[in-house]
Amino acid sequence: xxxxxxxxxENYAQWYNDLVIKADLAENSAVRGCMVIKPYGYAIWExxxxxxxxxxxxxxHVNAYFPLFIPKSFFSREAQHVEGFxxxxxxxxxxxxxxxxxxxxxxxDEDAKLDEELIIRPTSETIIWDTYRNWIQSYRDLPLxxxxxxxxxxxxxxxxxxxRTTEFLWQEGHTxxxxxxxxxxxxxxxxxxxxxxAENWMGIPVLKGTKSPNERFAGAVDTYCIEALMxxxxxxxxxxxxxxxxxxxxxxxxxxxxxxxxxxxxWATSWGVSTRLMGALIMAHSDDHGLVxxxxxxxxxxxxxxxxxxxxxxxxxxxxxxxxxKSLESKGITVKYDDRDTFxxxxxxxxxxxxxxxxxxAIGPRDLENQTVEVARRDTLEKEILQVTDIEKKIEHLLEQxxxxxxxKALSFRENNTHTVNTWEEFLDxxxxxxxxxxxxxxxxxxxxxxxxxxxKATIRTIPLDSKQENGxxxxxxxxxxxxVVFARAY
Amino acid sequence: xxxxxxxxxENYAQWYNDLVIKADLAENSAVRGCMVIKPYGYAIWExxxxxxxxxxxxxxHVNAYFPLFIPKSFFSREAQHVEGFxxxxxxxxxxxxxxxxxxxxxxxDEDAKLDEELIIRPTSETIIWDTYRNWIQSYRDLPLxxxxxxxxxxxxxxxxxxxRTTEFLWQEGHTxxxxxxxxxxxxxxxxxxxxxxAENWMGIPVLKGTKSPNERFAGAVDTYCIEALMxxxxxxxxxxxxxxxxxxxxxxxxxxxxxxxxxxxxWATSWGVSTRLMGALIMAHSDDHGLVxxxxxxxxxxxxxxxxxxxxxxxxxxxxxxxxxKSLESKGITVKYDDRDTFxxxxxxxxxxxxxxxxxxAIGPRDLENQTVEVARRDTLEKEILQVTDIEKKIEHLLEQxxxxxxxKALSFRENNTHTVNTWEEFLDxxxxxxxxxxxxxxxxxxxxxxxxxxxKATIRTIPLDSKQENGxxxxxxxxxxxxVVFARAY
Numbered sequence: 001x002x003x004x005x006x007x008x009x010e011n012y013a014q015w016y017n018d019l020v021i022k023a024d025l026a027e028n029s030a031v032r033g034c035m036v037i038k039p040y041g042y043a044i045w046e047x048x049x050x051x052x053x054x055x056x057x058x059x060x061h062v063n064a065y066f067p068l069f070i071p072k073s074f075f076s077r078e079a080q081h082v083e084g085f086x087x088x089x090x091x092x093x094x095x096x097x098x099x100x101x102x103x104x105x106x107x108x109d110e111d112a113k114l115d116e117e118l119i120i121r122p123t124s125e126t127i128i129w130d131t132y133r134n135w136i137q138s139y140r141d142l143p144l145x146x147x148x149x150x151x152x153x154x155x156x157x158x159x160x161x162x163x164r165t166t167e168f169l170w171q172e173g174h175t176x177x178x179x180x181x182x183x184x185x186x187x188x189x190x191x192x193x194x195x196x197x198a199e200n201w202m203g204i205p206v207l208k209g210t211k212s213p214n215e216r217f218a219g220a221v222d223t224y225c226i227e228a229l230m231x232x233x234x235x236x237x238x239x240x241x242x243x244x245x246x247x248x249x250x251x252x253x254x255x256x257x258x259x260x261x262x263x264x265x266x267w268a269t270s271w272g273v274s275t276r277l278m279g280a281l282i283m284a285h286s287d288d289h290g291l292v293x294x295x296x297x298x299x300x301x302x303x304x305x306x307x308x309x310x311x312x313x314x315x316x317x318x319x320x321x322x323x324x325x326k327s328l329e330s331k332g333i334t335v336k337y338d339d340r341d342t343f344x345x346x347x348x349x350x351x352x353x354x355x356x357x358x359x360x361x362a363i364g365p366r367d368l369e370n371q372t373v374e375v376a377r378r379d380t381l382e383k384e385i386l387q388v389t390d391i392e393k394k395i396e397h398l399l400e401q402x403x404x405x406x407x408x409k410a411l412s413f414r415e416n417n418t419h420t421v422n423t424w425e426e427f428l429d430x431x432x433x434x435x436x437x438x439x440x441x442x443x444x445x446x447x448x449x450x451x452x453x454x455x456x457k458a459t460i461r462t463i464p465l466d467s468k469q470e471n472g473x474x475x476x477x478x479x480x481x482x483x484x485v486v487f488a489r490a491y
Numbered sequence: 492x493x494x495x496x497x498x499x500x501e502n503y504a505q506w507y508n509d510l511v512i513k514a515d516l517a518e519n520s521a522v523r524g525c526m527v528i529k530p531y532g533y534a535i536w537e538x539x540x541x542x543x544x545x546x547x548x549x550x551x552h553v554n555a556y557f558p559l560f561i562p563k564s565f566f567s568r569e570a571q572h573v574e575g576f577x578x579x580x581x582x583x584x585x586x587x588x589x590x591x592x593x594x595x596x597x598x599x600d601e602d603a604k605l606d607e608e609l610i611i612r613p614t615s616e617t618i619i620w621d622t623y624r625n626w627i628q629s630y631r632d633l634p635l636x637x638x639x640x641x642x643x644x645x646x647x648x649x650x651x652x653x654x655r656t657t658e659f660l661w662q663e664g665h666t667x668x669x670x671x672x673x674x675x676x677x678x679x680x681x682x683x684x685x686x687x688x689a690e691n692w693m694g695i696p697v698l699k700g701t702k703s704p705n706e707r708f709a710g711a712v713d714t715y716c717i718e719a720l721m722x723x724x725x726x727x728x729x730x731x732x733x734x735x736x737x738x739x740x741x742x743x744x745x746x747x748x749x750x751x752x753x754x755x756x757x758w759a760t761s762w763g764v765s766t767r768l769m770g771a772l773i774m775a776h777s778d779d780h781g782l783v784x785x786x787x788x789x790x791x792x793x794x795x796x797x798x799x800x801x802x803x804x805x806x807x808x809x810x811x812x813x814x815x816x817k818s819l820e821s822k823g824i825t826v827k828y829d830d831r832d833t834f835x836x837x838x839x840x841x842x843x844x845x846x847x848x849x850x851x852x853a854i855g856p857r858d859l860e861n862q863t864v865e866v867a868r869r870d871t872l873e874k875e876i877l878q879v880t881d882i883e884k885k886i887e888h889l890l891e892q893x894x895x896x897x898x899x900k901a902l903s904f905r906e907n908n909t910h911t912v913n914t915w916e917e918f919l920d921x922x923x924x925x926x927x928x929x930x931x932x933x934x935x936x937x938x939x940x941x942x943x944x945x946x947x948k949a950t951i952r953t954i955p956l957d958s959k960q961e962n963g964x965x966x967x968x969x970x971x972x973x974x975x976v977v978f979a980r981a982y
Contacts, residue, residue, distance in 0.1 A: 030565075030621050031609065034558035039637060042555045064533045067525035068559075068611075068642055068658050069581075072588070074521075076596035090560075091585040091599055092611070095646040097563070097578060105567035108582055108608055117599055118522065120559075120583070120611075130521050140833065146530060151559055151642065155586040167559050342631065 007288040012232040016283060020161045023291045023355050025282065033159040033166030040355065041278065043299035045169065048277055049149065051201055051297075052171065055193050061145040061173065066127050068151075069118035074126035077251040081125065084218020088155035090120040090166075120153040125219060125244070125270055128174045129252040136176060136266055138257045143186070144176040152274075162279035163236075163491050170274035176266045178258065180245070183267035184222075187243040190271045191224045194239035202277070203294040203406035204228045204284045205414055206238060207437075207486060209462030214449050217270075221245035227461045227486065229414045230283045233435020235461045235488035238280050241271035279491070285379070285406050291356030292379055294406050295399040300336045302328055302395060303357045305348045307364035314339065321363050324373065327392040333399065353378060358402050359395060379405055420484070427475045427487070431458045437488050441481035443474035452476050452487070461486045498779040503723040507774060511652045514782045514846050516773065524650040524657030531846065532769065534790035536660065539768055540640065542692055542788075543662065546684050552636040552664065557618050559642075560609040565617035569742040572616065575709020579646035581611040581657075611644040616710060616735070616761055619665045620743040627667060627757055629748045634677070635667040643765075653770035654727075654982050661765035667757045669749065671736070674758035675713075678734040681762045682715045685730035693768070694785040694897035695719045695775045696905055697729060698928075698977060700953030705940050708761075712736035718952045718977065720905045721774045724926015726952045726979035729771050732762035770982070776870070776897050782847030783870055785897050786890040791827045793819055793886060794843045798836050798855035805830065812854050815864065818883040824890065844869060849893050850886060870896055911975070918966050918978070922949045928979050932972035934965035943967050943978070952977045 005018035020026050025041030028034075037045060053063075069092065075082045096112030099105075121127065128146075135141060153167050173190060177183040191208055198206045206226035216223045220242035228238050246265040249255070254266045285292040295301050304325060306317040318339055325335045336357075338348055345362065352360055362374040373391065376383045379402050386394055417436030421427045430438045442448060442460065453459050463485045472481045496509035511517050516532030519525075528536060544554070560583065566573045587603030590596075612618065619637075626632060644658050664681060668674040682699055689697045697717035707714045711733035719727050737756040740746070745757045776783040786792050795816060797808040809830055816826045827848075829839055836853065843851055853865040864882065867874045870893050877885055908927030912918045921929045933939060933951065944950050954976045963972045 027625075029558045030562060030618065031558045031560045034560060036558065036622055037556040039553040039555045043553065045556075046554065062530040062534065063537065064530045065528040065536075065660065067520045067522045067527065068644065069522045069525060071521060073596060075588075082597060087589075088587055090583045090609070091588065092581045093584045093599065094582040095579065097566075097580065097582065097610070105564060106573060108584065118581070119588070127521065131527055134518075153559065169556065 008231060009288075015288075016279075017161060019282060019286055019291060025278070025291075026161045028161065031166075033156055035161050035165050035167075037169075037275070040299065044281070044293070044297055045275060045278060047297045047299065048201075048281075049171075052193075052197055052273065053147075053149075055197065056147050056171075056173070059145075059189060059193065061147050061175075063148065064146050065148055065150070066121075066124050066131065068121055070121050070124070070127045072117045072119055074130060075119065077126060078219045078247055080247075081219035081251075085122045085154075088157075089122050090153045090155060092118040092120065121150070122152055122154045123270075123272075124148065124150070124152075124172055125174065125248050125268075126252070129248040129254055129268070132174075132176055132266070133252055133254045136254055136256050139178050139259050142176055142178045142256060142266070143182065145173075145186075146175065147171055147173040160279075162275055162282070165275075168275045170272050172270060172272040175269045176249075176254070177269070178256065178264075178267070180267050183245075183269050184243050187222070187224055187241045187269045187271070190241040190269070191226065191239075194226050194241065194271075194273060198226055198228065198238055198280075199407060201294065201296045202281050202284070203296075203403060203410060204238070204280060205407065205411040207462055207464050209464040209467075209486070211240075212442075212446075212449055212460040212463060212485070214446055215459060217242045219244060219247050220270075221247065225462055227488075228280055228284065229417060229437060229488070230280070230491070231413065232283075233417055233488075235437065235486075235490040236276075236280050236283070237461070237490065238277060239271070239273040242269060244268035244270060284410055286356065289381070290354035292406070293356035293358060295358045295403050298356065298358050299334065300352075300357050301334045301399060302336070302359045302361060303348075303352045304335065304337045304361045304363065305345050305352075306337075306339055307345050307362055311341065313365055314341075316368060317363055317365070320368055321361075324361065324363075324388060324391055328395055331392045331396045333392070333395060349376075353381075359398060377402055379409075421475065422472070424475050427458075428456065431456045431487070431489065435489070437461070437486050439484040440475045440487055441472035441483075442485045442487075443477045443479035443481055445477075448474060448476050457489050458487045459490055461488050461490060499722060500779075506779075507770075508652060510773060510777055510782060516769070516782075517652045519652070522657075524647055526652050526656050526658075528660075528766070531790065535772070535784070535788055536766060536769060538788045538790065539692075539772075540662075543684075543688055543764065544638075544640075546688060547638050547662075547664070550636075550680060550684065552638045552666075554639065555637050556639055556641070557612075557615050557622065559612055561612050561615070561618045563608045563610055565621060566610065568617060569710045569738055571738075572710035572742075576613045576645075579648075580613050581644045581646060583609040583611065612641070613643055613645045614761075614763075615639065615641070615643075615663055616665065616739050616759075617743070620739040620745055620759070623665075623667055623757070624743055624745045627745055627747050630669050630750050633667055633669045633747060633757070634673065636664075636677075637666065638662055638664040651770075653766055653773070656766075659766045661763050663763040664761060666760045667740075667745070668760070669747065669755075669758070671758050674736075674760050675734050678713070678715055678732045678760045678762070681732040681760070682717065682730075685717050685732065685762075685764060689717055689719065689729055689771075690898060692785065692787045693772050693775070694787075694894060694901060695729070695771060696898065696902040698953055698955055700955040700958075700977070702731075703933075703937075703940055703951040703954060703976070705937050706950060708733045710735060710738050711761075712738065715956075716953055718979075719771055719775065720908060720928060720979070721771070721982070722904065723774075724908055724980075726928065726977075726981040727767075727771050727774070728952070728981065729768060730762070730764040733760060735759035735761060775901055777847065780872070781845030783897070784847035784849060786849045786894050789847065789849050790825065791843075791848050792825045792890060793827070793850045793852060794839075794848045795826065795828045795852045795854065796836050796839045796843075797828075797830050798853055800856075802832065804856055805832075807859060808854055808856070811859055812852075815852065815854075815879060815882055819886055822883045822887045824883070824886060840867075844872075850889060852886075868893055870900075912966065913963070915966050918949075919947065922947045922978070922980065926980070928952070928977050930975040931966045931978055932963035932974075933976050933978075934968045934970035934972055936968075939965060939967050948980050949978045950981055952979050952981060
């Protein structure tokens with residue numbers, strides 16, 4: 001194997017952490033809980049960003065930028081929001097340093113204390129709705145469909161690269177509407193965008209549904225989410241879309257004159273995905289040989305490695321390789337030709353395998369003779385010799401196949417790890433021993449949900465949108481229930 | 492005029508501020524000194540970002556992301572850097588809020604005090620070089636050509652939208668090299684990229700040169716810059732590229748094993764442009780009718796407005812207009828068709844004029860008959876009637892013409908406002924009465940530069956790269972000098 005790291009079986013958590021670090025995706029920084037996203041990891045994030053950004057714009061959204069700082073008092077305006085967000089956060093109290101009296105270094109200048117502390121945004125509803133008050137007067141100003149790409153900070157005690165970090169990157173959409181119906185429609189539209197992105201780009205099947213009151217966003221009337229299942233049987237929330245009702249409009253006094261000439265509070269949504277998606281992407285497909293990336297999000301889709309004994313052979317091979325590179329690029333495929341003489345082919349093979357490059361082409365002197373190329377695919381580790389005729393079509397097709405295969409593999413995994421359970425014993429067995437999603441009846445109360453969480457660490461991941469109505473009994477309380485919800489332990 | 496605001500002549504500062512706000516580019520936020528970049532302004536910034544990002548990538552750079560927070564002690568590592576940057580900055584001292592004892596709102600939890608304060612990055616050399624220490628061991632790891640798009644915070648007392656704000660958006664490149672020569676070459680390469688972007692995209696001619704020691708970046712051996720001249724005769728520094736020598740490598744102990752197997756300190760550069768460029772763009776071309784945007788950076792390059800008396804006419808006009816829109820889009824032109832019935836054509840005309848849309852097409856019933864379209868260009872406010880045959884080629888050509896014209900207009904302005912001065916009296920006259928660039932001899936000392944600044948508020952904007960060697964005498968001290976430098980009052 002390329003790099004010395006544990007298998008998933010041996011130690012899943014360590015496997016993930018080592019993979020992130022050794023594949024040059026990210027690392028811990030000198031600042032506790034904050035990560036450095038390295039160029040290879042960031043290149044994947046840029047693909048995620050670019051794709052989502054286009055999907056948002058294609059549905060009429062525009063980008064803007066709001067301040068990093070939020071005045072402390074803003075948090076107290078929305079009662080539930082302050083409970084959820086104004087706790088573990090970075091607080092700016094001063095705006096100046098001065099020379100330390102001992103001459104060594106700098107100290108905080110106590111004369112430069114802020115009248116009101118500033119909070120580094122953990123999410124931007126408050127500052128944005130404070131701004132919207134001046135932007136919205138009439139129904140003509142609606143809807144307002146705004147998104148922001150930004151960094152946010154939530155002071156986390158236990159952090160894990162990409163999955164939970166003190167600072168993370170994300171997008172947060174904040175829309176304003178004239179009616180409740182339109183806002184709910186927007187919330188659902190975004191949920192569909194997120195699901196489509198997860199499935200068609202990341203190759204990760206997701207459940208779409210709502211959150212139980214316990215898991216709802218602080219300040220939301222309803223939280224929609226997409227939930228994915230990781231290879232260790234734990235769930236990962238990959239994106240949320242909130243219907244905020246008129247809560248923030250009321251908190252920040254945002255009213256509009258309706259077509260009927262009545263002054264009404266504005267309806268709101270907010271929605272976001274973050275660098276957490278990177279964690280999902282890494283965990284969903286990778287194996288004990290390293291990273292596996294879906295072609296649509298791989299910074300390099302194809303790598304070409306020349307194989308030669310004597311340096312004199314390189315010229316001819318390069319000519320052949322560069323012709324192939326060019327024809328692949330004509331199909332929009334991202335190709336890297338690695339002709340570095342400082343590394344052996346074997347080293348390069350395991351390096352690109354470890355970094356999850358979907359397709360590797362190797363070209364040696366015999367390939368020149370035979371007009372062939374050796375094609376290795378990362379997902380199955382299979383190799384075959386292909387004639388170079390129409391190579392661009394063959395590789396294009398192969399990349400599509402890999403993309404599909406990864407999705408279907410993840411889908412099979414989820415199907416095999418989704419269990420319909422009817423008793424508490426079955427439930428415990430799934431949660432404690434097998435992992436995965438447990439579809440179970442629940443009596444709909446916060447108390448039951450909390451007790452189940454206390455006893456098993458499993459939470460309701462989602463109440464699926466497509467779950468059918470059926471009579472049943474809560475696995476915990478035995479009370480009647482009308483539909484199954486999805487339980488799991490989660491990231 | 493579209494909006495009630497002063498002419499440049501009446502009050503240039505107010506003209507600028509009103510323009511930014513009334514053209515929906517940005518506004519002041521609830522947080523002192525921080526701005527909200529509105530969707531229209533942000534769309535321009537996205538064009539700037541996208542273009543520069545491609546230029547960086549085409550020259551081998553990659554993006555990454557480093558933490559927002561910098562431990563306070565990091566600033567003290569590089570002696571000059573701490574002088575320049577660790578003063579006016581946002582200091583995070585606590586990581587938790589709690590419910591206020593009186594039950595109203597939240598207060599800082601004094602139990603959650605950080606052992607070491609964290610500074611919101613004013614620039615990232617320190618945290619990045621602390622990271623590079625682990626990334627660089629051998630000459631094989633070099634060069635490292637990394638860029639970051641990020642927000643930074645410098646606590647400014649007097650702020651102006653885009654030009655000087657407490658939080659701003661920027662890119663910061665941080666590269667590491669094996670030799671001094673290579674690092675200097677990188678510094679110059681980036682300077683050329685900045686200059687080319689300013690001239691070919693923003694339509695703003697710039698002077699390329701170095702900074703005097705007084706104006707140098709804190710921690711740099713040499714600072715290169717591009718300087719532009721605004722319509723009020725003040726200079727604006729539009730981008731800087733620093734050769735940092737081994738200063739940061741020494742401060743953070745970043746060494747590499749050279750090809751000759753010797754342990755050496757790494758050579759560094761850093762370079763950046765920010766949302767300040769937006770200020771330059773707005774000021775460089777706009778007029779008393781509002782914003783003027785160069786076509787290459789305009790979010791909407793062409794707007795089409797239908798003119799009709801009866802709503803029944805709209806269908807036919809729309810069909811005609813959408814055909815034109817489609818043919819323009821086939822040339823990669825960004826077109827908006829504004830068929831809103833809630834606004835009159837006259838209102839739309841002045842709105843798009845005010846927002847600087849480069850070309851406006853108006854189409855009425857007579858145009859349908861004659862197969863014509865009325866074309867208005869924003870820069871000259873000229874109108875003409877064109878046959879629709881090959882309209883996409885005509886408009887494409889017109890956009891190119893406008894782009895060039897804006898540059899040449901700005902260039903003429905700069906030429907007319909660049910003065911060669913030989914005496915202190917001439918210098919004072921230019922600085923106090925006329926404005927613009929004053930090319931003058933300077934004795935090369937910090938003292939003289941500071942005295943000139945004290946007496947006139949003019950600073951050395953740059954020592955031009957192409958300035959010829961000539962014998963002369965310092966305008967202030969009368970001491971001998973070998974070349975002229977560029978003085979001006981500046982933003």
